[in-house]
Amino acid sequence: xxxxxxxxxxxxxxxxxxxxxxxxxxxxxxxxxxxxxxxxxxxxxxxxxxxxxxxxxxxxxxxxxxxxxxxxxxxxxxxxxxxxxxxxxxxxxxxxxxxxxxxxxxxxxxxxxxxxxxxxxxxxxxxxxxxxxxxxxxxxxxxxxxxxxxxxxxxxxxxxxxxxxxxxxxxxxxxxxxxxxxxxxxxxxxxxxxxxxxxxxxxxxxxxxxxxxxxxxxxxxxxxxxxxxxxxxxxxxxxxxxxxxxxxxxxxxxxxxxxxxxxxxxxxxxxxxxxxxxxxxxxxxxxxxxxxxxxxxxxxxxxxxxxxxxxxxxxxxxxxxxxxxxxxxxxxxxxxxxxxxxxxxxxxxxxxxxxxxxxxxxxxxxxxxxxxxxxxxxxxxxxxxxxxxxxxxxxxxxxxxxxxxxxxxxxxxxxxxxxxxxxxxxxxxxxxxxxxxxxxxxxxxxxxx
Numbered sequence: 434x435x436x437x438x439x440x441x442x443x444x445x446x447x448x449x450x451x452x453x454x455x456x457x458x459x460x461x462x463x464x465x466x467x468x469x470x471x472x473x474x475x476x477x478x479x480x481x482x483x484x485x486x487x488x489x490x491x492x493x494x495x496x497x498x499x500x501x502x503x504x505x506x507x508x509x510x511x512x513x514x515x516x517x518x519x520x521x522x523x524x525x526x527x528x529x530x531x532x533x534x535x536x537x538x539x540x541x542x543x544x545x546x547x548x549x550x551x552x553x554x555x556x557x558x559x560x561x562x563x564x565x566x567x568x569x570x571x572x573x574x575x576x577x578x579x580x581x582x583x584x585x586x587x588x589x590x591x592x593x594x595x596x597x598x599x600x601x602x603x604x605x606x607x608x609x610x611x612x613x614x615x616x617x618x619x620x621x622x623x624x625x626x627x628x629x630x631x632x633x634x635x636x637x638x639x640x641x642x643x644x645x646x647x648x649x650x651x652x653x654x655x656x657x658x659x660x661x662x663x664x665x666x667x668x669x670x671x672x673x674x675x676x677x678x679x680x681x682x683x684x685x686x687x688x689x690x691x692x693x694x695x696x697x698x699x700x701x702x703x704x705x706x707x708x709x710x711x712x713x714x715x716x717x718x719x720x721x722x723x724x725x726x727x728x729x730x731x732x733x734x735x736x737x738x739x740x741x742x743x744x745x746x747x748x749x750x751x752x753x754x755x756x757x758x759x760x761x762x763x764x765x766x767x768x769x770x771x772x773x774x775x776x777x778x779x780x781x782x783x784x785x786x787x788x789x790x791x792x793x794x795x796x797x798x799x800x801x802x803x804x805x806x807x808x809x810x811x812x813x814x815x816x817x818x819x820x821x822x823x824x825x826x827x828x829x830x831x832x833x834x835x836x837x838x839x840x841x842x843x844x845x846x847x848x849x850x851x852x853x854x855x856x857x858x859x860x861x862x863x864x865x866x867x868x869x870x871x872x873x874x875x876x877x878x879x880x881x882x
Contacts, residue, residue: 436745436859437617441511445865449505454497461496465489470833474534479595487599487606491578494607498574502865503567508616508861511869520617520871521546521768525678527553536713548709551658552621566866572623573615573861579626580606584824587633591772592831596712597838601831603846604753605629605824609854610816616861625820629661630653632824635671635694639678642690646697653698657705662814664702666821667805671695671780677775710808723810727790730813734789743788744816750784752823753846760829772827776854780825787818837868 451458468489468698472482492499498507508515521527526542527550537543543550552572559568562773583607606626614622641698675695707754734744741748760780765808767773785799853862 436857437509437615438512440509441501441869442871443511443867444509446509446865447505447863447865449497449501449863455498457497457500460500461498464499465493472656477575479797482585482680483585483599487585488578489583490603490847491574491581491607494763494847495574495577496852498570502564502570502574503563505570505863506566506866507570507573507677507863511867512617512683513620516869517545517871519566521550522553522556526550527557534708544712545691545713547660547661547703548648549621549661549664551655552619552624552660555659556620564693568621572620574619575613576626577615577813578624580611580623582606583626584827585632587629587636587824588828588831590633590636591828592834592838594638594810594834596840597831597834600838600843600846601692601759601827603754603843603850604756607854608823609751609852609859610744610819612854612857613746613859613863616859622817623661624656627652627659628820629824630669631656631667632670634811635674635691638690638694646690646694649694650697650701652707654701655704661705661709662812662817663820665809665812666783666818668699669818670783670825671698671839673779673782674775677778696850706808713811731790731815734787734815736788736792738793746859750857752826753849756827756830759833760826763832764830773832776825776828780822780829783818783822783825787815787822789815 446872449457466489468485471477472486474482474490486640490764501507501694507653510516521542524542526546529537529540530546530548530550533784544575556568556573581599581602582603585595585598589595589601611623611625611705631652634645634652637645638649653664653667656667672695675691677689689853736743743751763773764777782799785797788797788800788802789798790804802816804812839858
């Protein structure tokens with residue numbers, strides 16, 4: 434079964450086994466132990482200790498990635514997405530987009546990539562220290578760690594325990610969807626940490642107000658510059674949260690603070706929306722065909738009952754079932770609690786959106802209704818809503834234990850991850866970096882010229 438695009442004939446797979454590359458695995462183990470030692474230093478802030486632990490575990494669990502940042506490509510290469518990402522970066526599409534916006538309107542590469550090319554600046558930064566594909570490989574190491582840590586930040590605000598938060602947040606940054614994207618797709622798809630960070634800022638707004646209502650919009654802008662799809666998910670969730678809070682609190686201070694933060698978020702990215710509309714003007718073919726986006730792209734995120742799959746991944750391997758069970762238990766136990774109701778409602782709506790336009794052969798009115806909004810016909814991957822739903826589910830699960838989870842729970846969770854995610858065929862291996870230039874008339878073929 435194919436979980437992604439078929440292998441390119443030019444792909445050179447590298448097999449880095451433990452028996453042959455044991456020094457690299459040992460280096461990752463030593464690095465993980467050093468970072469874990471930092472997590473035991475009592476004088477460090479708890480958040481810093483949690484971050485050190487998370488980074489150490491990611492280095493260990495993804496070994497030997499940390500030892501092969503420069504020499505290889507993490508995942509399959511070339512794929513259409515990853516090769517295009519590299520080619521666009523090398524030609525400086527991000528510089529054209531942000532430093533030469535007038536000329537960028539006529540650049541077919543900018544038209545294709547859109548306004549959310551901020552991730553190329555991250556690559557530009559790491560390119561100062563690494564060579565080859567290293568600037569992208571290091572992001573493949575850091576984004577899962579950041580996704581895990583930022584989700585833990587959010588869960589800590591919900592449940593009050595750093596230990597519980599770190600243990601339960603693991604599947605968010607280290608989920609199979611993230612590693613499937615690392616294997617075949619572009620790097621910004623794995624930056625789910627930004628969604629968790631924005632959600633955390635909104636919780637801080639609701640709790641404390643003050644400066645947080647001004648911090649949240651800038652985090653939203655950062656997310657939109659990196660991945661407009663993630664910003665869409667966060668925007669939908671934030672809008673629903675604001676409506677629900679307003680109905681419950683009827684004008685009290687937290688509602689006003691949330692309104693300032695969320696409306697400020699929308700206003701701050703309004704210029705990006707206008708710029709994106711200008712980029713699409715004059716395009717033809719599939720790039721400007723709503724039906725092509727619906728039937729040839731969005732329809733691929735389908736649900737199958739036998740085998741039980743969604744978006745070409747087994748559901749039981751794509752989500753942490755014990756945490757889903759804990760979330761359902763919390764929904765039953767604390768069904769009258771406002772936070773539980775809000776997280777449950779958000780999880781339900783985002784799950785329905787994640788099912789795409791036609792799950793099980795039946796048109797999805799929730800998804801098709803959202804698609805009617807200006808510009809949203811270009812939503813090619815309903816899968817992105819899953820990340821928002823999963824974050825809410827893990828938030829509910831963090832409320833299940835009345836006391837902090839015991840430390841021995843984490844090794845069980847980590848072992849489960851190794852058996853369920855690390856061993857999955859979609860989990861990335863390593864490839865050699867080969868040169869695959871674009872065809873000369875690629876822009877004309879896509880209707881961009």
